[in-house]
Amino acid sequence: MKVNWTGFSKKTRLERLDFLAQKGLLSKEKEEFLAKNETLPLNVAEQMAENTLASLALPYALVPDFLVNGQTYQVPFVTEEPSVVAAASFAAKIIKRSGGFNSLVHERQMIGQVALYQVPDQLEARKKILSAQAELLDLANAAYPSILKRGGGARSLWVESKEDFLLVYLSLDSQEAMGANMLNTMLEALSPELERLSQGQSLMAILSNYATNSLVTATCEVDLRYLSRNKEEAQEIAQKMELASRLAQIDPYRASTHNKGIFNGIDALVLATGNDWRAIEAGAHTYAARSGQYRGLSKWTLDPDQRKLRGELTLPMPIASKGGSIGLNPTVEASFELLGQPQARELASIIVAVGLAQNFAALKALVTTGIQAGHMKLQAKSLALQAGAQQEEIAPLVKELIAGKNFNLQAAKENLEKLREK
Structure with a gap:
């Protein structure tokens, strides 16, 4: 359904909620809940964190009409930074006119590791562990059998030697959950058998937030006419945005702020959907340094012949649509309602597209009027x-x-x- 968002920002808060309900984007129940402006119920908050005193509220906003893979999404943002929602709204509008975002989920599996030390013969231990791979995967799945019923489970196992450590990695298809608890349970179940096979000691068994088996890529093309009505000025803006993108690849001081701008939008949506923004940031910043130097996560290139500015962003995005606090927080439930109840892969696609949009808005502002x-x-x-x-x-x-x-x-x-x- 096509929605006319003209004047949405000029409406009062209650008028906006009524508008969303009338357009079928929000149920009457969630409209009434948000209208009351209630924060997280204290009885729920006390179950989520120890020593709870109260709950802290942040602005809960909406960025309309994000076009991703041919589908339009109404995207909830939780952020305290004033310009983030306006910038994302601007970028979403411009990029939608140019055809929107395309997003690809390369794979969706979580990685964990058992770190072994005091292994007398790493080469021999490696051979024994790999030869027992099938039995070890069965042992991992037996530790969390419910995931098998949902179509997931332990998928692969590999071994690496790093100095005095022998590291055994496990890859898990966690379906709609982020998978931390199930992966940690599986790894701990594997530890005794890995100690027996390696004749070493288990130092720890824990998931990694560097989720390189959960990469998602978002791309877009922006017609230069949307950068400025003046053709020469539009060309100049695009050239400067390409240069700004290159600068973030060679200077870590710029790269840090470049990537922070990407996460202005990503964190806002990850928070709104009840996901672990700390895990997402940790993995993404590690990914930004995978070459040995910390670099900008996005890239923008100008195609002068077609008069298009192309953007691309790839990130580890092990996001969840179920589990954790997602089913506990009523505002998070409203977020999923606004988004149209996306599953994990779909939500990951939206999130990375949001990051690219936020980056587009920041770079355009920086090379034109300035950020202030x-x-x-x-x-x-x-x-x-x-x-x-x-x-x-x-x-x-x-x-x-x-x-x-x-x-x-x-x-x-x-x-x-x-x-x-x-």
Whole structure:
């Protein structure tokens, strides 16, 4: 269903929720829940973390019309950074006009390892372990039989020697779950037999967040006419964006901020869907350094003949649609409703596309108006709120702050006093 989002950002919060419900994007139950602005129920929070005192709320927003693999998604964001939602919305609109994102899930398996030490003969131990691979996979699956019923299970096992360690790796198809618990259970079940086969000691048995068997690639092509109505200016912007992408490949100082911008969007969606953003970031940053130097995760190239700017982003994305806190948090349930109940592979595709969109918006801003231009109005609004402005005072105070270019709390307070004297 095609939805006209014009004026969505100008509506009140309750009008936005009503709009989503009327368009069939949100159930009446979830509309009423979000309208009450309730945070995580404390009885649930107490089961999720020890020493719970309360729950912390962050803005829960929507980025409309992300076109990924020919399907349009309404994407929930959880973020405290003011410009992230606006930037993602801008990028989603531009890239949708150019045909949207294409995303490919290369594979979806989690990796874990048993680290063995004090192995008297690593070569002999390696041979024994590999010759027993079938039995070891059966042993792993027996430790978590329910995953077999869902079509998943342990898939492969391999061995590597690294200095004094003999590392035994296990690959797991965890289906819709992230798979940490089931993988750790399997690895711990394997440890005694691996000790027997290797005549060594098990140091630890644990999953790896460097999920190189769960890679996802998102790509897009942007017609240069959407960068600027002026053909020469559009060409120049695209050339600069390509240069900015190259800079992130050769300078780790730039690469760090380049990748942080990608995760402005990724973290916002991962949080909204109740997934482990720390695990996703850890794996992605390790992937960024796989060549031995930390590099930008995305690449943009200009095709001057076809007048297109091409973007590509590949990331480990072991995301889940079930398990963990996903079924506990009612706001997370609303997120899956807005997204159309995607399964894990589909959700992974959306997330990587969101990262590429966020990167597009950041690079375009950096090479044109600069990053601060987009932040100014939102920063001024934050200052107005901190200064104590009431709802009707915010707009005129923001206007004064932008005109005066004094972006600090003292200036906001002084301008607010002047407004109130009028």
